Amino acid sequence: MFRGVQPALLGYLRVIAADAAEDVASETWLQVVAGLGGFRGGEAAFRAWVFTIARHRAVDAGRARARRRTVPLGQDDLAGLTVPDAGEAALEAISTQAVVALLATLPRDQAEIILLRVVAGLSSREVGRLVGKSPGAVRVAAHRGLRRLATLVDREGVTA
Secondary structure (H helix, E strand, O other), X not given: OHHHHHHHHHHHHHHXXXXXXXXXXXXXXXXXXXXXXXXXXXXXHHHHHHHHHHHXXXXXXXXXXXXXXXXXXXXXXXXXXXXXXXXHHHHHHHHXXXXXXXHHOOXXXXXHHHHHHHHOOOOHHHHHHHHOOOHHXXXXXXXXXXXXXXXXXXXXXXXX
């Protein structure tokens, strides 16, 4: 299940939690493991449950970030760090960044709904419950967002 859900979860969190996506994903999985004994349901219910936890952890992370100040690291602080298999990581980052950049141009609610519907594979009803909207409002927001993305892709000439 982890391998099937993790890529979609990270894509979703990169939009709603930006810089803290990996940390929020880790916190999400810790909570999933802790609550797994009480979980009942199939695969679709599991995905909805994981994304609900992720959304709550992202909100918590945003609140925590707002309460504490951060000090950015300079180039000298990063000099000793290396990335294993940098070429592969760079290709993956480019495609992920292109998708995130396109989604970031959408209103936040549309981007979140598209990620939950398309990437996470949740139903309109499940997404509506998660974001506090009716299933009809979710379908409308997803349609508008996807139409806007199609226009952007045509204009930017983005290819898969």
